[in-house]
Amino acid sequence: MSNSKHQIVVIGGGTGGIMVAAQLLRAKKGLDVAIIEPSEQHGYQPAWTLVGAGLMKKSDTIKPEKKVMPKKATWIKEYVETINPDENEVVLKNGDKITYDYLIAAPGIQINLDGIEGLKETFGKNGVCSNYVDPDYTWEVLQNTKSGVALFTQPATPIKCPGAPQKIMYLSADYFRRNNRTDVQPVFATPGTVIFGTEPFKTELTHYINDVYNIPQRYGYKLVKVDGEKKEAHYERMALPDGRTDYVVNDERNAAGCIGYVWDGQEQYVVEEENNHIDELKDGTHFIIKFDMLHLAPPQSAPSWFQKTKLANPDGPNKGWMAVDEGTLQSRYYPNVFGVGDVTDLPTARTGAAIRKQAPTIVKNLLNVMDGKEADYKGYNGYSSCPLVVSHNRMLLAEFKYGNVRSSDPLLSKFFDLGKASYPMWLMKRYGLPMLYWQAMLKGYQF
Ligand SMILES: Cc1cc2nc3c(=O)[nH]c(=O)nc-3n(C[C@H](O)[C@H](O)[C@H](O)COP(=O)(O)OP(=O)(O)OC[C@H]3O[C@@H](n4cnc5c(N)ncnc54)[C@H](O)[C@@H]3O)c2cc1C
DSSP states (O other): OEEEEEEEEEEESHHHHHHHHHHHHSSSTTEEEEOOOOOOOOOGGGEEEEETTTOOOOOGGGEEHHSSTTTTSSSOOOOOEEEEGGGGHHHHETOOOOEEEEEEOOOOOOEEEGGBHHHHHHSTTEEETTTTTTTHHHHHHHHOOOOOEEEEEOOOOOOOOOHHHHHHHHHHHHHHHHHTTTTTEEEEEEEESSSSSSSSHHHHHHHHIIIIOOOEEESSEEEEEETTTTTEEEEEEEOOGGGGOOOOSSSEEEEEESOEEOOOOOSSSSEOOOSSSSOOEEEETTEEEEESSEEEEOOOEEEHHHHHHHHHHOOOTTSSSSSSTTOOBSSOOTTTTEEEEEOOOOOSSHHHHHHHHHHHHHHHHHHHHHHOOOOOOOOOOOOEEEEEETTEEEEEEEEGGGGGGEEOHHHHHHHSSSSBBHHHHHHHHIIIHHHHIIIIIITTOOO
């Protein structure tokens, strides 16, 4: 056991930790920055959507952590076990204690496979897959799905990149179509109440899900159980807002057309034809969808150890997530601490794109605090973005800020209609964004 001290300690060498550390070291020479990161590898997670659809290799999305560590930072290769902010101290798994003057928390999000009954037991087999954990297995399942229901779903907890569960659905539907697998019926089931919160992206995605791919949808559907052996996903219905009752969307057309089941007007589907692809049943409070392929985002939370620290919200709807100021990203409880990325309680989508806009705000405020000033630069406006790949050659770049208000890039908007999915945006997703990530964002360049 040993103790050491650093001026600035960063917890996590993922997207947020590396980006903020690199920008700090560019902004001011001579800073003593230590990054605590246990992993030997750094992944570019946004590309895992493409890996799951066979459009990129997983190995092309991973680099050794040492290649992304800023040269002037000290890398402490260990897990953080807890933070004692009253003592300005971080305790590591090996018992070491690191003290700091300033702390940046960026430990990311925790995947909780045991958050849904039966999921842990069946995950990674029986066609139950997730790009969030193992996109190579998604690709394997996708290739092996030749008939039946391909169900795409997500939990009722907050998740990182909330658009990712539907991106893989569009890519899969596109794959089935290009490979003439007309016997596969994709289905989308979400606890959410709309396909997307911001216009004009909502209209464009509605066009894709209904008109282009003809995908039946379930809204207000909370996944409560996965039975891998029986290939069943169990849902409970949540209340929809404004007295809405449209839990089921785009089914009538399918019932009249190719799928062969109808809603009986009350609570059950009645199979009309022999070759039906979807067989939704009701058992007590459970609505059960049978699947051949199930892609899901697992339930997620702030890391368990982090939830117990004094930096986390102790109660309320954001319980466990890091309490930060929405504009300055300073801890709401400790002025020498800042938070970035997925662990924070910011009311916007948790993405790497959001971090790109959060990092400069933290740098400016932290340097102010170091100079004895206030952290009063409210530079972050909730910006986040979601590159919604809707096929193997089309992408819709949805950019928004707090309140789900559209916030498309003014320069890009001059050249492209960003309300529509397009080929140039696809090129940006496949080639441009990965290059910007590795060569600019992680190296501390602001843009
Ligand atoms: C399938 C998928 C698709 C996505 N698509 C997009 C997209 O298209 N666009 C987009 O912008 N974003 C996308 N994202 C989200 C994006 O990758 C994350 O929001 C971003 O990586 C979050 O950065 P972070 O620094 O908060 O967490 P991470 O990048 O996950 O980093 C957290 C780091 O903390 C480390 N850590 C964990 N526990 C400890 C501990 N106890 N002690 C020390 N270190 C620890 C981890 O090893 C990790 O390196 C996607 C994510 C997924 C999974």
